[in-house]
Amino acid sequence: MAGAERSDQQPKSIADFDPQKKPKRNKYAFACAILASMTSILLGYDIGVMSGAAIFIKEDLKISDVQVEILVGILNIYSLVGSAAARRTSDWIGRRYTIVLAAAIFFAGALLMGFSTNYAFLMVGRFVAGIGVGYALMIAPVYTAEVSPASTRGFLTSFPEVFINGGILLGYVSNFALSKLSLRLGWRMMLGIGAIPSVFLGLVILFMPESPRWLVMQGRLGDAKKVLDKTSDSKEEALLRLADIKEAAGICPECNDDVISVQSKGNRGEGVWKELLIRPTLAVRHILIAGVGIHFFQQASGIDAVVLYSPRIFEKAGITSSNQMLLATIAVGLVKTISILVATFFLDRIGRRPLLLSSVGGMIVSLTTLGFSLTIIDHSHKKLTWAVGLAITTVMSFVAFFSIGLGPITWVYSSEIFPLKLRAQGTSMGVAINRLTSGVISTTFISLYKAMTIGGSFFLFAGIASVAWLFFYMCLPETQGRNLEDMEGIFGNLNWLRDSKAAKKRAAADRSNGDSSRASNVQLVGGG
Template identity: 30%
Template sequence: MNVMAKAEKKISSAFIYFFGSFGGILFGYDIGVMTGALPFLQADWHLENAASLVGWITSAVMFGAIFGGALAGQLSDKFGRRKMILMSAIVFMVFSVLSGVSPDMGEASAYYLIIVRMLLGLAVGAASALVPAYMSEMAPAKARGRLSGLNQTMIVSGMLLSYVVDFLLKDLPGEWAWRLMLGLAAVPALILFLGVLRLPESPRFLLRKGDEAQARKVLSYIRKNPAEIDQELASIKETAKEERQANQKTSWSTLFSGKYRYLVIAGVGVAAFQQFQGANAIFYYIPLIVQKATGQAASSNLMWPIVQGVILVIGSLVYMWIADKFNRRTLLMVGGAVMGLSFILPAVINWMMPNMNPMTIVVFLCIYVAFYSFTWAPLTWVLVGEIFPLAIRGRASGLASSFNWIGSWLVGLIFPIMTASMPQEAVFAIFGIICILGVIFVKTCVPETRGHTLEEIEEQGTNHGRVKASNPEN
């Protein structure tokens, strides 16, 4: 025990924050890797005219992630955030390798890959739920936006990494190219597993399980001021005491009780809007989008994903700089408005000028990605990590993650079908309208959380529930 304690004291806060957010690399890589692998896979398996099958192969990971997020959220409340992140890394390693060694047996190959990628999605969804919850519980309130934004930086870095790998492997024989692209996802999963082995458990989870001594020890790694540690422990204990006094048993119905409904709707709604706004249509299919716009082969357009990836990484760094300088709601509304216009304007210009340069839509997509990268992309996960009360955080984070992945899955599935039946400008205009609806949702349904402790945010939700109960017409 003493040896373990000495080993734990060597853990730096930088190490904790880095590997606490490293899970984002996993699903960032898998979000991006199919962008480059798909053109080679289509050619190798002769799927150029199979829009629905291509949609299923691309979106299978997101379909599995729907269930992975909800399952991990429940299990993390029982076993802890750290153990579930370790389990996710193992699952990710196994099914990344199985994706790369898909047997070549005709049409059955596509169904094999769909099933394997669905199982891989369990780990991707788990990471998307666990990492924000873990980071929000480790970060101090004044820096929570910036540190939680590390998750987004990791996600987009994973995407950029996959784009670069795709580009470097594009000159290999087609079959080897896409297999290596998919299989190499096991490498960041192994790094995550080895790093998380040394991570401590979340202090809020430890205190909830009654281990105050260990919770205090973990806080001592990441809080410099002893008074701050005492205050934070007291605040968490007070919240836990109120929950015990209420003798509340958390269930799915609890999420939508009067006390929690406001915050749950806000968090889950933002998570859902992030994906239904259509960002992943760009990330999954940008080579095919450029192909349709210019007539150039998709496999020769693998530089465009790298351009998008660089924009995303720069945007995530911009977000970390401004995260705690502007209100969350302000950034979401400004970002959503520009994103919506970036999707709608190409359709308007094309209607007014039918001979519009086909690359105009790609330029507007870059503007969309730029604003998405420092607003909705990181802030969704910051809000998901900080807006849910302790008693329901695991379940609610899982539910938000699942709705996010439902949107991601549907966008990945139907985008190739939609673009096969209507102009690309019209498809993106639909997503633009959804962006504007997202702005309205944030303005009317989402509370401000910047600078508030997790316990203060919970009190906002409780007070809002009381006001609604006493004024049902509002």
């Protein structure tokens, strides 16, 4: 009888120890995420190309350093108009056509900048391009998060940051390639050529499906189910996602008609601001603080100062040749792009929190060392090769640490934590803070380092990054693997950090007990 019991248990024991197969990556969701995220290349290209073009614009148009600051950084302020308008537009005409609109507006802005005859004309072009960038920044991560299955949402939602970095690299390469043209033509070609990718983007995005969450909010459940079937890892997950979205949108679970009535208040976002800002629940308040805070600290830690003014930083470090400065900026772009590609593969494996805290910790060390090396160079009467090398190395390490964690996770985290009916408004608030902070940093950096030295400015950024690390540690819970509709459940608990540590200890104890039980069962099976 003992032998019979062992034989009965054997198949069960072996099945228990078989490793679970991971679902295959959904190629359709992957393609949708790539197409939507490609709109972010518009911002990246503008950031990269303006860092080098500003050198030639200053010489050609005979403008001051203050005017250069305003020219470089004002696009971020203008993008606030676009991100604010995108919230309403995306709820009105849908996520997909909002992306098309973003590409069209940026196309017009790039042409205006390319044909600029003076500083005022150039600023008009910056305004139009800024609106397009604001649209793209707000809608790309929202669409990607809404179309992605939970298993790969972090991977797919990091794509906007990937394409921002790719755009920055293209802008740097464009600077170097077109710098040999005449002074009058070179910078205009650098800026105007940005119209080409926007045409391509506007066309290919028409082949994308609409966001299933937007379709549900319109009452188009049949269309939403078709999209979910294609973008989920299984039919069961598609049905579960549809049920969750219907519940979040206030639609009864039994409703399955192709078109149903949805209250216009929830549909158009009217009254949502009251729920988000005036009378938020504890969970929504926590989400809002986390979403806005991560956007603020992403820019306040100085990334745009480094990326937009890298030629000036390298000049302060002792590189005087224009060609060498532009080549050094290309190296920055390469490091940034490679780092973000590495990060995309760890977001859904390591988790948001560990990657974010490690990233910001590395940024603090890099900024402190950069400030130290630039201060030494500034106070030395002769060229110190070791200090120059250290400054260049720490610029590279700073952008690498930023791109591995804080860069992509900001967009992933903020796009996935807001409840469905607050998502467009909450995300647009985060983008607004992001662009406003970036605008302040980029329009004041030259004045800042003139007032407190170039080294002192990076010590300031290191201090801000230290505050950011504490904020992330205390306020941002892990969201890896959670459904978008479940996010409110992990926010609002003031003791979440203590509870999560206790949960980890219990999980470790359970694993330890499971390993002991597994060993006993294996011995039992082997004995049979």
